[in-house]
Each structure stands twice: as C-alpha cells, then as structure tokens.
Amino acid sequence: MEGPFNQNQIEAFINEGFIKLENAFSSELAAEARAILWQELGCDPNDPATWTKPVIRLGMYAQEPFRKSANTEILISAFDQLVGAGKWFPQLSMGTFPVRFPSNEQPGDDGWHVDASFAGDDPGSFFDWRINVFSKGRGLLMLFLYSDVAENDAPTRIRIGSHLDIARILEPEGYRGLTFMDVASRLDSLPAREETLATGPAGTVYLCHPFLVHAAQAHRGTHPKFMAQPPLVLKDQLTIAGSDSGYSPVEQAIRIALAP
Template identity: 50%
Template sequence: MPNNKYIGLTARQVRNFISDGFVKVDHAFETDVAKTCRDELWADTGLSPDRPEDWTHPVIRVTSKSSPPFVKAANTPRLCEAYNQLAGVDRWLAPKGLGTFPIRFPSSQPPGDDGWHVDVSFGDSPDFMEWRANVKSRGRALLMLFLLSDVGLEDAPTRIRKGSHTTIARELLPYGDGGATLRQLSADGYTSTEDCDVELATGVAGTVYLCHPFLVHAAQAHMGKEPRFIAQPPLFPKGEFDPALPPSPVQIAIRQACGLV
C-alpha cells in the first residue's frame, strides 16, 4: 500500500461519488490479506485452484466470513476514513467480517443471476422480493465490492450503471418511510436506468468499490481463465439518518436527486 500521509478520499472523489454513485478505492487492503481470504474461501468450496476440471458450476456462493483476515480487510484505516467521508463520521458500524461471496468460475453456462438490480435493505418476509428500500436508505449506509482476486475485463467484473442511484432515489421518494419492495422496484426491469453509462468494477486484489446504496448493478458471465473472488457486503448505519446532523454525501446525493437542495 502506498505510504500516503493522507489516506482518505480526495474532494474530487467525494464529488464523483455524489454524481456517479460510486468511488474506486485502490490499495484499500493488503494483497496478502486478500490471498489469505481466498485460501479460506477455496477451503469452504471444497475446490482447489490446481484442479480446474472440478470447476463445473459458473458460480458458487459462500454466505459470510468473520475470521481475522476478513475483519482486517474491511477495517483498514483507508477504508474507515472513507466510510466517515461518505456515510458520516461515526454514523456506521464497524464491519465484523465480509459476505456474501459470489465466486465465479470460467464457464460456458449462463450464471443465472446476472440481472440488473438494487440491493434492498430491510424486511422480514420469507419472500425476498418483498424486502424493501426507502428513500432514507434505511438499514444500509453503503454497498461495497471487495476485490479479493485480480478482476480484469473478462473476469466477470460487476457491471455498474453510472449515476443510476439518482433515478432510484426519485422513484423511492413517493413511497415514503415504508419504502418500495424489490418486486416494485424491479417491475420494469430497471428500464429507467438503461441509458446510464456502464462502468466495470475491475482492479487488482485489494481494491474496493464503495457504492451508493441505490446504485443499479449486475453480475455477468465469466469469460476469463481464473476464478473471480469478491465480497459484496453492506456497510450498516448506526441508526436512521439524523436531520439534525450535516448531511453525508450519501444523503446529499439523495437530496439533490429529489430536488430537496
């Protein structure tokens, strides 16, 4: 990791987060930590990096990991400072691990989970399509993508619709505190965001993409040679957004999108 005296995001990166809905954090955690995380995930899958003949599924999921290397990856000084800058100082809960892990393998089979979507953040229904998101982003301060392996253009990088968070914020506004269900949000297949430019979440192991909770994103098929390991955890808020506090960049993006500033 570069020995920069200032480890936080630049003012320009924060502005880009507000307008684009994400920021790429290079060298967010050490590559040897990423390697240790991969080794644990390989063990969990029962597969081996030396036996590609056993990689018969396009994707295998591991739910969550809370062993020391995963906690370390999620709580580096560089990331903690970025959490403060985007979600608000001390308005988030320190991650106790990482998850989930969609481990993608080179395959000619369709992955079956590559549709555009927004991550909903609260609910208690056994039907996940009834889980919700609201305009205050209840239950989620950030969406995060941790690259635990190098991810190139052919290695199934997550697709991101740049600026789509602003459209979703406007669509959530009429639903108020109760929010909209995933079924309601996805009813039109997110066609309202289909004109957004698409960014690919590529980078070397140790890269993290910090994303606005309303960002529309999607997986894709793996056309490369080496399995792709990422984690896609939320950053949880300590509580509801407090209107008495200065708005964070997450809130500013919502307010600007809804014409409230």
Template identity: 60%
Template structure:
C-alpha cells in the first residue's frame, strides 16, 4: 500500500483509535525536516546545543512556528490521508505551521506542568486557562497531535497517555451539553476517573506523530535522559463541527468514539 496516495491507516489502526483514543504514525514526516526544525528551535531557546551548562531550565515554551520545515511536517501526504480517515475528508483545516513547543531539558527539577489533563478546545480568550472549556462535540478541536522533532525514549520526557481515557471524558462532558465544562471543573478530582486506565508513553524516533482523540487524558513528566526533547502539540482544527447526529450516519472515527463512549452506537461506521 502506498501511504502517500492510499489510506495511511489500516482497519486495525482505526479500531485502536476508537478503542484507545490514539494511534502512532511512524515516519509521518522525514527526519531531515525534523533536523532543520530543531536548528530553528535551538536558536529560539537561547541555549547552546553543545553546552549542557546553558540548559538551566527544565522546560522552555516556544511560540508558534510557521517556517518551511514546520509547514512541511504538518502537511505530508501520510498525515493528510490519516486526517481524512480519522476526522473525515473535507472536515478539517490544513495547518499553516505548528503551535507551542514545550522543549524539555534533562533536569531533576519539577517542570511545574506535569499534571494529568486534556487540552481544552474553546474559551481561550479567558486569561485564566483553568476556565478554558471543552464540550461533548469537542468544539474547535478535531484532534490532539504530538509531533516528535527529536528521538524520544522512555527517559526523554515522553508524554504519558491513558489509553481509553477519552471514553471517561466523553461521559463526563455529556451531561454538560453545549456549554461543556471548564478545565477547573474537569480537574476537580485530578482526573481520577481515568486513573485505572493503562498508561503508555509517546516514544519514537524523530518524524513520529501521535494522533489522539481530543478527549485523551495525558501528562508531561520530568526529563531523565541526556538530550533535550523537541515536540509540538498542535490541535487539528475542524472545518465543520463534530456532529453526533448525522442523518446519513457517515460518522468519523472521532465521532464514533464519542458515540460508543455514550453507549449510542451509530448505525454505520462511515
């Protein structure tokens, strides 16, 4: 199968995405693009890649980057095909760049951002990020994505994910309707509702991308390795709203996962 022209994901991949809330896409973008992007990111950190003494903070958050390597990484044929498969053809917006980069450095210090959470999808105009919101149709967010721009092993601060936790969040959000819940409300119990879920680590070589359901519970952690970790975590934005009541029953895997979480199985799986 040609991943550039045909389906990027197989039936088993899509089934796993619906069941566990994420899928790993290997060689989603070339390692040469990752290397070019790292050069830009190193310059933005103000640190010297050859001098660990300059790595004085456990994490440096960098803003939006839209230079060629980032645009190219976000728009490979493999990823565009995968977006069509998970969100629906014509239902998502291409990215012009990538969002925040939390660059993590080897450190024994607490990075201060290692709590379990989901990425909220609307209400970002509120200066208090704990008041940002999510609702059952994941307004303004079709996917959470983890782009690995450096090799990430188990000691290199890989993002922790709770497999299947999107099910718990969907059930928590459903009674709140269109208004949804704030991060403060969702985090009131420390995301204990998904604590029983199996934990997995988002590891892989540079060029790996994890495509995650927007309700997937995840967390950062300390960097216990030797080389800084470069990762982007942008959303895939919807071109049209996620819909849980499609007359034609052409539901995307993102939508099917929500419906099955609520024990409302669609008539057809798209």
C-alpha cells in the first residue's frame, strides 16, 4: 500500500504502537489555529500572569485551519496506509484541546490510560465509555501538535509497545469489551514498558495505535502547549480474523499480540 511510510517504519508502528510524522501540516496553519484558540481561552498570550490554571480544555473546532490541518495529502495517505482505504471517516473537526500552561500545580488529569471509543450503558458518563478488541469506532489515536513541544512543555508520555498488552486484556472480553475505568485499573499489572515523549515542532502528528497506553504530565516550560487529540473514526470496526483481503498495520498489531 502506498503512503509516506517505508516497510521499516510500518514494522516499528506494529511493534511500538506509534509513528511520528513531522510536517504533517504547515506551521502557518498551526499559527492560525492557535490564534483562534487564544481568543477562546480568555487569556493574554503576552501576559503569563493571566495563565492561572495548569490546563484549560476547549471543545471541538471546525474552522478552516483545523479542517485543513487534519486533511493534508500526507495525512490522508498515512491513514490509508495504517488503517486501510475506505475504512475511516474524514476529519470534519478537531477533537478537544487540553491547553497546558506552565504551572507549579498538578494538572489532575495525568494518569496512564487508554482512550475509549464507544458508548457504554451510560453514554453520558465518560468513564463508562468502552474499548473492545475490535477497536469499535476508533482506527487511531492521534496527537496533533499545534505548538512546538519540547521535553519541558508537557509532552504526552507514551509506553512503547503497550498496545500489545491491551489487546491481550481485551480479547477475552469479546465485543462488549471493558470500560475506560476497567482498563485503567489493570494498567499497573502490565509488564514494564520503556517510555518516550511526544515532542516535536508545530505541524507534527503522532499516529498511534488505538490501544496505546499514554498519559499527560505537568508543564515545566515557558510557553503554553497546544495539542489536539482526535480519534480517526472508523466506519465500522477492525477485522482481526477471517479476512480475505489481508490486514492493515493496526489490525496486524492486534493479531501479533493475540498469536499463540
């Protein structure tokens, strides 16, 4: 399958659970998006005294800079390469923005977790949303960097290869899967994994397996961090057995995790 990644990169994605794509969208689009977000924040970008909270969450945004940044040619080809052509919905808006500010306070949302992808018995409760081994609803976890992110700028923490552990937890639970909190409660019992940080210049996107374990952290830098974390929404769910047409890298990772 044609796309921006070579075979070695695809194999690394399958085994490690993520791939870093620099210049996925332009720094100009990132700047236009940040300007919109600053208007929403109610803070002065030039006055750190107005940055009074460690994190402010902003909602969904569908203005042109966000739509364009999510639908560049290189990203579309990457989605096809990792998930499969025709299996995902185009991004019409950008997901929530947890804007992180330099602060000595703890953000309160920095626990290790896996993002859930479909509603449970109580759709109004985030903690009751679910995850199953077919990753119903979610093809990728994506981290869109709209500002430069260095090691002190609250980069997302990633447990390398942890998606394989999560697949093994989910497999016995079948189609119903587990809730967000069920999965979170089991993370301490998983094998130790090397950690890395999602750093890079504005315009970088981390394309991650939907089962990847990750976490936020406190901001110890000097400039606010702007990152969106939308899902790549599947039209259905992943196929992990019985395919006549082969398996995408996202599906291959799950198959490898579940192999005897």
